[in-house]
Amino acid sequence: MKKQGIFNDFHPGEEIDLDFCTIPKWVSCSLYSYRKGDVIARQEDLCKGLYILYKGSVVAEMISESGRVIRIEEIGAIKPLAPAFIFAGENRFPVDVTALAECEIIFIEKNELLKLFREESKALEKYLRYNSDMTRFLSEKLLMLSVKTIRGKLAHYIIGLFNELQRKSPGKAVVTMDKSQTELAKYFGVSRPSLAREMAEMEKDRIIVFHRREVRVISLSKLKEACG
Amino acid sequence: MKKQGIFNDFHPGEEIDLDFCTIPKWVSCSLYSYRKGDVIARQEDLCKGLYILYKGSVVAEMISESGRVIRIEEIGAIKPLAPAFIFAGENRFPVDVTALAECEIIFIEKNELLKLFREESKALEKYLRYNSDMTRFLSEKLLMLSVKTIRGKLAHYIIGLFNELQRKSPGKAVVTMDKSQTELAKYFGVSRPSLAREMAEMEKDRIIVFHRREVRVISLSKLKEACG
DNA sequence: AATTTATTGTAACATTTGTTACATTTGAAA
DNA sequence: TTTCAAATGTAACAAATGTTACAATAAATT
Structure with a gap:
């Protein structure tokens, strides 16, 4: 020095x-x-x-x-x-x-x-x-980490994006994620396949539909339930 | 108002x-x-x-x-x-x-x-x-939450206490925890029986010995390994 | 267009943690 | 001491997530 x-x-x-x-x-x-x-x-x-x-x-x-x-x-x-x-x-x-x-x-x-x-x-x-x-x-970040389940993290994250979208263009139901699946897994601190599995599960439960970075919210109420 | x-x-x-x-x-x-x-x-x-x-x-x-x-x-x-x-x-x-x-x-x-x-x-x-x-x-808090396993959290927590102890009275190997098992489980955000089980496992692995709030460090090197 | 590369979907299995229930111990209060 | 409440130890089972491996798709490059 x-x-x-x-x-x-x-x-x-x-x-x-x-x-x-x-x-x-x-x-x-x-x-x-x-x-x-x-x-x-x-x-x-x-x-x-x-x-x-x-x-x-x-x-x-x-x-x-x-x-x-x-x-x-x-x-x-x-x-x-x-x-x-x-x-x-x-x-x-x-x-x-x-x-x-x-x-x-x-x-x-x-x-x-x-x-x-x-x-x-x-x-x-x-x-x-x-x-x-x-x-x-x-x-x-702390709030995100304190949500335990992957489903909870996803729901929380998507609702955040959804609310933002509603402010800009009300009525729309298709959110675009700012992260890829792989990046999202890192952000959540979970493994990528586990995240993908949970996404598939949520589709089966008719809560949302994922397609690459696009997310269509099917049932907002179910999504909100998934947070807690 | x-x-x-x-x-x-x-x-x-x-x-x-x-x-x-x-x-x-x-x-x-x-x-x-x-x-x-x-x-x-x-x-x-x-x-x-x-x-x-x-x-x-x-x-x-x-x-x-x-x-x-x-x-x-x-x-x-x-x-x-x-x-x-x-x-x-x-x-x-x-x-x-x-x-x-x-x-x-x-x-x-x-x-x-x-x-x-x-x-x-x-x-x-x-x-x-x-x-x-x-x-x-x-x-x-964030660091604590980003350590995934219960064993990791425990190791991290105890080493912290251990280092503090060494500064005050070098050579001692028995640390007193500032939290009860129940409180510690809450602090880590895990269930109490899971924490107890992990404590028992670590005793079996001859890393530490727990007794109520007292912790005797058997192998510091093993404890350090357990962090990562 | 053809090829390559990165991303995503999916499945089987292993590991970790949660849940529940109950026994045991400890510490404090009567 | 006796009694009681709280804390702790333990076990069986359930649920969630990780790991690994590979197939399918999309995106980028030639």
Whole structure:
């Protein structure tokens, strides 16, 4: 790891616009460079500020207690690394972060970030929105996982699409899924053949008719029953 | 629903200290009163600011698409209602909120809240921490649910406790669980007899020995294997 | 059009988990 | 202590899902 620029006095020379926050010129930050394979942050390292992946790409590997990699997320520039954990009570990295290629990371100290939020309301709002959206995403994912049966997950998913469709063009009964069967199985965390079987069962029960990504809702009431 | 005090000019007369944020006197807010059974907010209602349950208690019922109540959370004063959704892109209530008893709700507009955050850094930090902690909580819950087998969940859970124990008193091999078997089954979202059976199996496999809330780790390596 | 590749449908069997029921143990209250 | 209620251990059976393998279809490529 090499620090570039002047310590705590680097700035990228231009405003950086991120989906989660806009960093104006005046904010002081540090720039770090890493080579491929370098460890940028270890799980349980203290997270003392905001790390922005400015160039290159990294992997965030969540090592389970067993020492195996549970989930890998590839992150490409320009993205924040674990932005939700800076202000957490237990403000440690939840993952190992390793450089996939040469990369540059901009670091902004927590206090500098707070200063930015005080000065620029828009930056604060963006950050708050980013965090809130993540909470919402996680909540929905959690809801999906807490539905036990495959039939329940399917029903829940399709009704969601169906309601959306009704808002746009009321009366229609044919929904188009945004995922293939294979992708859907992954999203639900079930095996693909099991999903296909359940789809066939629901057709037998005259609830819906599947054809590739198209779903015709035969009985909305039965579909709603299938959720619980 | 009745509005009390002077519109947009009510304040409780004293600083309110919440776990997620301290509201100083100068912040202007509105006070609403509800009777038992009144609907405070409907699912999909716009969430235009921060709602603080100041007196009384409410239920937050997440109605699934099927029309059935999926999860009920009882909230007692003093707590924020859906604080993570104020700033979300889709800033709508994810739940129905109904008064369980007479209650009073303090409403602070989004802009007023942002003003507070600019003026009082501590309030902002508290709010950020609250949100971050929630993200962390949800992430962990999600991780737990994404481990498929009961054995995996158990192993993961026990290793977590074990590691904690090692930090405090290294060398010890007997962990005390913070939950009873029954509670643990609920936490994992599995049936109690299934959990008991898996515990017995793991004893047969000479991985751990359970006795009520005490767990003796026989083979840490086997336990780690069991995670994946 | 012909060929290849990815996706989907289906079936048999294995594994995991749920359900129900009951025996046993523990801990607290009378 | 005695009694009772709650928690735990265990077993037989049912239900749900995973696994594997292969056929059928659709989509993409040549």
